[in-house]
Amino acid sequence: MIYWKIFMANFIANxxxxxxxxxxxxxxxxxxVHRYGWFTTSEYSxxxxxxxxxxxxxxxxxAAYIGYEQGGILGAIIGLFGTVAPSLIxxxxxxxxxxxxxxSPKMKKLTQIVRxxxxxxxxxxxxxxxxxxxxxxxxxxxxxxxxxxxxxxEKRNVSPTFVVLGALLYGxxxxx
Numbered sequence: 001m002i003y004w005k006i007f008m009a010n011f012i013a014n015x016x017x018x019x020x021x022x023x024x025x026x027x028x029x030x031x032x033v034h035r036y037g038w039f040t041t042s043e044y045s046x047x048x049x050x051x052x053x054x055x056x057x058x059x060x061x062x063a064a065y066i067g068y069e070q071g072g073i074l075g076a077i078i079g080l081f082g083t084v085a086p087s088l089i090x091x092x093x094x095x096x097x098x099x100x101x102x103x104s105p106k107m108k109k110l111t112q113i114v115r116x117x118x119x120x121x122x123x124x125x126x127x128x129x130x131x132x133x134x135x136x137x138x139x140x141x142x143x144x145x146x147x148x149x150x151x152x153x154e155k156r157n158v159s160p161t162f163v164v165l166g167a168l169l170y171g172x173x174x175x176x
Contacts, residue, residue: 002071003078005036010063010082019118021058026125028059032066039066042136045129053161059083137175145170 009031017024025048032038039047051061060083067079101107133142145167152158152166 003075006067006071006075006079007082007085009036009066010059010079011085014059014083015086017059018114022122023118024059025062026121028062028066029125029128038070041128041132045132048129049164049167053159053164137171141175 009028013024013028013031017027029041029044033041033044047062047065048058051058051065054061060080063079063083064076067075067077067082069075071078130142130146133145148170149163149167152163153160
């Protein structure tokens with residue numbers, strides 16, 4: 001039964017996550033944190049942070065980790081398949097339709113409508129991560145990590161991998 005849940009959690013998030021990996025992150029959070037209770041919001045935010053620092057699509061990295069944690073190697077494989085299955089099915093089924101109507105004004109309008117929805121979902125997730133961080137470690141550490149991360153990522157163009165590793169080191173020293 002756990003393998004079915006792993007598959008469905010990843011399948012649903014990736015089926016509804018129009019817009020790629022960033023759009024699936026809050027949907028997958030809902031499945032694994034709120035629906036199944038496999039992780040806390042804090043644990044999930046750490047997974048996302050580490051996943052963003054590694055190369056490749058975020059949704060497959062999250063699926064493999066979640067699947068492995070819940071069902072071992074077979075769980076990781078099933079999680080990965082659940083992640084790619086919606087795209088595989090839709091590409092096979094809809095390729096002709098998309099090619100036929102790709103220049104349609106209605107298709108362009110749909111894309112314009114969906115983008116703000118994704119932005120709102122990401123904003124809500126960011127708020128939840130921020131609030132959870134504040135509750136667990138306090139304002140001072142939260143502000144230091146946010147400001148430090150912003151400066152390193154946006155002003156100094158440091159790789160996200162090094163920023164995440166630095167945040168982990170900071171947490172290990174000052175919060176451990």
